[in-house]
Amino acid sequence: MADNDTALTQLEGKNPIAEALAAGRSINRVYLLESAKGRASDLSKLADECQKQGAVISYVNRARLDSMAETQAHQGIIAEVAPYDYQDLDRILEHCESQNIAPFLLLLDHIQDAHNLGSILRIADGAGVHAVVIPKRRAVPLNAAVAKASAGAVEHVPICRVNNLTDTILALKKQGFWIFGTDAAATLHYKEADYGGPIAIVIGSEGEGIAQKIKGHCDFLVSIPLHGKVNSLNAAVASGIIVFEAASGRGQS
Incomplete structure (x- = not known):
């Protein structure tokens, strides 16, 4: 069953609200x-579209919007929306099987920065990832900042929450999945891996x-060579490099 226990009930800015509207998300009130x-x-056109779908429009001053905002870029519009509907991973895998598609998943191990999570969702959408899997604990919740950073991709990429990421990985391995992880010390270059x-x-x-x-449960650990003085990449940049390389290798470019 889908997991509906989430904090994403407020969207801020034109793109997140427009994408929620396009995805059929219920918008209750627009400020x-x-x-x-x-x-x-x-702004007025977007508010009119929300109103046509049943949203109540409230006109407020900038100070009120600023006090309501969870981000620093509400762009003059905030919407109260129905809670995000997490997806069921088993159903996604069943759908892939019915379509004879090899599933392509992205598992996030305790990503706690909203901007990183939002950027990763945007990457997943662009690369054709079938689902993003996050743990219920020690992970940033879906909120207005995540939605804003995702540029609306949160409305289009299936997101699944699981109790235990390790158990999920073991279950996927039993179903024939190859599990890839990143490690700066790995000898396998990310461009040399087989992502089929x-x-x-x-x-x-x-x-x-x-x-x-x-x-320890990954079948392959891959590295991204760095040539500067900073010896690490943030989670979103690393995921962008590897996910699009994998998509290219799978014929999704």
Whole structure:
């Protein structure tokens, strides 16, 4: 069953709200900058579209919007929305099997930065990842900052929450998945790996990387060579490099 226990009930800015509207998400109320009232603008057009779908429009001053905002870029519009509907991983895998598609998953090991998570969702959407899997604990919740950083991709990429990432990896391996992880000390260059078939790529947290226990269950560890003085990449950059390389190798470029 889908997991609906989530904090994402507020969206901020034009793109996240427009993508939620396009995805059929229920928008309950829109708070719009009062100076936009009666003016022909992108904000007014977006508010009108929300109103057509049943949203109540409230005109407020900038101070009110600033006090409500969870991000620093509400762009004069905030929407109250129905909670995000997490997807069921088993159903996604069943759908892939019914379509004779080798699943391509992205597993996030305790990503706790909202901007990294949002960027990773945007990457997953662009690369054709079938689902992003996150643990219920020690992970940033889906919130307005994640939605903003994802540029609306949160509305289009299936996101699954699991109780235990290790158990999920072991279950995937039993189903024939190859599990890839990243490790700066790995001898396998990320461009030399074979990403064909059912795969799951594990991306580690910003400060600690992939947990040792999870790393031990990976079939392949790949490295991204760095040539500068900074010896690490943030989670979103690392995922972008590897996920698009995998997509290219799978014929998804």
